[in-house]
Amino acid sequence: MKKFDAVIIGFGKGGKTVALAERSDKMYGGTCINVACIPTKALDHSAALSAAMGGSFGEKAARYRAAIEEKRALTAKLRQKNYDKLASQPQITVLQGTAQFTGPHTVSVSGPQGVVELWGDTIFINTGARPFVPPIPGLAGNPRVYLSETLMELEQLPRRLVIIGGGYIGMEFASIWANFGSQVTIVQDGEAFLPREDAEIAAAVLESLRARGVTVLRGAEIHAVRGGGDTALIDLTASGEARTLEAEAVLVATGRRPELEGLHPEAAGVELTARGAVKVDAHLRTTAPHIFALGDVAGGLQFTYISLDDARIVRSALLGDGSRTTENRGAVPYSVFLDPPFSRVGLTEQEARDAGHEVKVARLQAAAIPKAQILRQPAGLLKAVIDADSSCVLGAHLFCAESHELINLLKLAVDQKIPYTALRDAVYTHPTMSEALNDLFASVH
Template sequence: MKEYGNIIIGFGKGGKTLAGALASKGEKTALIERSDKMYGGTCINVACIPSKFLENNARMSAAEGGSFQDKADRYRKVIEEKRQLTAELRQKNYNKAVGAGVEVLTGTAAFLDDHRILVTYPEGNTEELYGKRIFINTGGTPFVPPITGLKESRYAYTSEGMMELEELPEKLLIIGGGYIGLEFASYYTNFGSQVTIVQDGEAFIPREDEEVSAAVLEHMTAAGMRILRKAAVTAVRDENGKAIASIKTEGGEEELSVDAILVATGRRPNLAELHPERAGIELTQRGAVKTDEGLRTSVPHIWAMGDVAGGLQFTYISLDDSRIVKSQILGDGSRTTANRGAVPYSVFLDPPLSRVGMTEAEARKAGYEVKTARLQMAAVPKARVLKATAGMMKAVIDGKTGLILGAHLYCAESYEIINLFKLAMDAGIPYTVLRDNIYTHPTMSEALNDLFAAVN
């Protein structure tokens, strides 16, 4: 039985970063990944990088125009370029880990007890490992709801499978009105597909600020997307080279014939093959690994990072998780999930939606004396340069202190600007500093001059 100071299960952002840090300290470290197609983790292979590559190319394709066949030809080339990109990144991540002294094992890991891991290799042979410390970084997996005929349909895909689809669907049905579903709706609309979104709730992206949600809904509808709310897909069947979806709406029932169905109904912690119960690891009610503020599990020498720990499902959170764990085992333990500050996020629509902090409603409910600022993007010179005048900015401010409580940006390049807000919020910088700052011109960030001049 091989013995290691550290066994890390999963080649995601947190796992690979921590593995490199530990190996560089001379600690014997094994990194287990079940597939050689997932070196580097979910983000670079089947999520962030390939999907944003599609998003960027979809916008360029929309600008080029042409017939549906022209768009389908471009789409096919983009999928092949995407494959080349992810392959290059996979190899780079593998080389970096090995170069740092990490032993990479390609196989499926399962706990035998709280120190022993059984690895089953693709050839079928197994190996038992002993780890003084063990780190779980197995990520999440798409959830497919129990809709009659859905799993059996040849034309139904999760987000991972959708990005491998070589033929552009003329008609696309998306089950789920969450962020992943809306991103793909935006991509495929720009590529030239006719997109229908089915969501079960009445409220559209209900976690967002009400004004901003309304702006997103208006723009996506105007772009040609059909969004059915308070609706559900009840059954799917394949017929004559199409998927036929039965949809129940407030107005009754209908059948929709489509070329592809994207199932975007969320992700679940990826633990099915790991058997954490054998190690005595406690799970949350939602099936994630239960951790404390230092990301330690109920077993003192086992930690969990990233999506599997049940937190925000962003690759940069997994990266920060590795910093927290590193602080716990190599540092002074001062870095925790409680002090990582405001967490921004972006939804890559067209234009992108970015947020950090509280909505206006949340701030009022929390008892703040709220002031707000709004700016329509048609008033921003750089937005006109980009021919991207749709959308708005909104800031939520503490009327007593002038500190920023939240920011909601539905505009071009919002994914860059939102980081200025995080920095200001974490540093306790009042909105007046951003209002009076000097920005380069023409840029989207200079819109903060006008946005914060409109505080009321």
């Protein structure tokens, strides 16, 4: 048995030291680099360029195939870079294989090198999440049904794409494939579109998708998926009407669940939550005091930068004063890479009112921003929520070009309780999207 100061299970942003076990050599670097953030954003950029070029479906399909190859090259490069960064260090051992707890301090790794028994003084669970597939008849084993990871490997652009699920992943893929030239239909079971978002912003996103030919079926129930030859048939009921959709590809985008298959955390005294995530405290310590869980597997927000911040929290607990926790990392910004992207930080207007704030609201149409016109992306809406008593920014919702960059400035404003007047009266470079904050916060009422 090999003994280590630390054993890390999973190759995501949360784990970068000592003995590391990763199930697949195609996942070095974790979910973000290989099957999520990086490849989807690469495809999003390529799709936007393709949409601007126009042309026949055949021309679009050729550009799509080229984009898939470029995406593969990019992820392979980053994957190798992450592997080399660790494997080149003599104090780090990287093992490919499936890990399984065999005791409180012991882990068995089964892979190409055989079975290796590890003993770790401290152990980190960093296995991420996997797509959830609902029990709809005909989904499993259907060659026309894809998950987000596998759709990004599809070399032939589908003329018709049906997306099951109206969440953030489904929105991003709908935007990307619509820009490439597919006819996209989103099927969601709920009536409300993006129910966790500000109602005005959700309406603007829906309008933008529809303007690009995306159909959204709400309050739908899928009964079965049939076929699987050249096309799949999706039997459903929407708005009380029975319908059958036909598509060359069906994407299942119904969320992700913590990845713990085969790990047997119970053998180490690690308990799970009712939702199947690893139970952790504010320092990400599990019910076994020497074992920590980081990233998606711990059941928190599923963002790669949260996993990275989780590593800071664990470092603070093990090597610092323990002052950094999951409860004091501030407002968490996020972006949904539509075209244009939608980004948010802090409270919606309704959430602020429900929390007892007297609020003021700022609104600005993206078309009023010179840089948005330069970028030929005039669609969208910017909205901010302000506490009427303190003048502090409570939340920001930006559906506009480059919102994924702009939202980070708004996070600082929310965390540091900066009054909106400081953003309104600041001097910004021109022409930029950030100068829109002058006009946005001048509209407060």
